[in-house]
Amino acid sequence: MDPYAADVSAYGGWRGPGGAERDADGVRQGSHRARTVRRAGVTSQRGAEDVQPRASLLGDSICNSPGYSFGSGGYAPVVAVxxxxxxxxxxxYRASGWSTRQFLESLGAGELPSTVDLIHFNVGLHDIARQDEESECAVPLDEYERNLRAIVALFQAGHPAELVWASTTPVLDARHQRAKRSVRRDEDVRRYNQVATAVMRELQVAEHDLYTVLRRAKLEVVLGPDGVHPSTAGRELLVTAVSDLLWARLGRQAAGAGQLPPSDRHGDPS
Incomplete structure (x- = not known):
């Protein structure tokens, strides 16, 4: 049983592109802080909530799913709680089946997070998906690089928020192929992450290495039966890492906030 099911259900309120409800999928310090905005004293419909820092967690079902069939779920709802x-x-913010193509289309159509201090984002697992063993990745590596650059440019042009790129999480190849029609390979995850890292460092966007957060644990334990989505144990590692990161960056701004529980500090900036 999912220990967070009640909290996640109570939280609710997830939106996707067009506002519709949809079913979903260390840190290197970057210098891009793009004019972090403080909203205290600004007139808006949120009232007292304006003084609280806000973050958007963008990604596929690894990030935002409210629950998987085997009893775990994405890290974002738990981080929010x-x-x-x-x-x-x-x-x-939740989207289903996002590759960088769909992500870019959504952002280009104006589906950007609004009035937040930090945007934590990942796209990748749908880019590396193959229809079968002989097929190429859904989004070629050179296009993936171009799309990432365009995504960052849209964020930087349209939103006064700090950006944090989260690396794509690992895959257990054989387990995934037994459970899914599509093919995903951890080798591809590493190749695409390497390109993403180079892009983000060039563009001075901070990086959050969620790949390593799971990889340094035993993948057979922290990944679920489909070999790609986190188990309950894996989700807890991701929740801790992302919660710690948000606290490290936004905690001082959080009115009356206390300290996070002790953790292994996977998400601390370095």
Whole structure:
């Protein structure tokens, strides 16, 4: 049973492109802080919530799914529940089946997070998916690089928020192929992550290495039966890492917030 099911259900409120409800999928310090905005004293419909820092967690079902068939779920709903009483609001945003192509189309259509201090984002697992063993990745590596550059440019042009890129999480190849029609390979995850890292460092965007957060654990334990989505144990590692990161960056701004529980500090900036 999912230990967070009640909290996640109570949180609710996830939105996707067009506002519709949809079913979903260390840190290197970057210098891009793009004019972080403080909203205290600004007139808006949110009232008292304006003084609280806000973050958007963008990604596929690894990030934002409310629950998987085998009893775990994405890290974002749990991070939101964990931090809301500590003075940090996590803005809900969920999309299904995003590759960088769909991500870029959505952002280009104006589906950008609004009035947040930090955007934590990942795209990748749908880019590396293959229809079968003989097929190429859904999005070629050179296009993936171009799309990432365009995504960052849209964020930087349209939003006064700090950007944090989260690396794509590992895959257990054989387990995944037994459970899914599509083919995903951890080798491809590493290749695409390497390109993403180079892009983000060039563009001075901070990086959050979620690949390593799971990889340094035993993958057979922290990945679920489909070999790609996190188990309950894996989700807890991701929740801790992302919660710690948001606290490290936004905790000082959180009115009346206390300290996070002790953790292994996977998400601390370095």
């Amino acid at each position: 964990r931090l809301r009483d500590r003075g940090i609001t996590v803005e809900p």
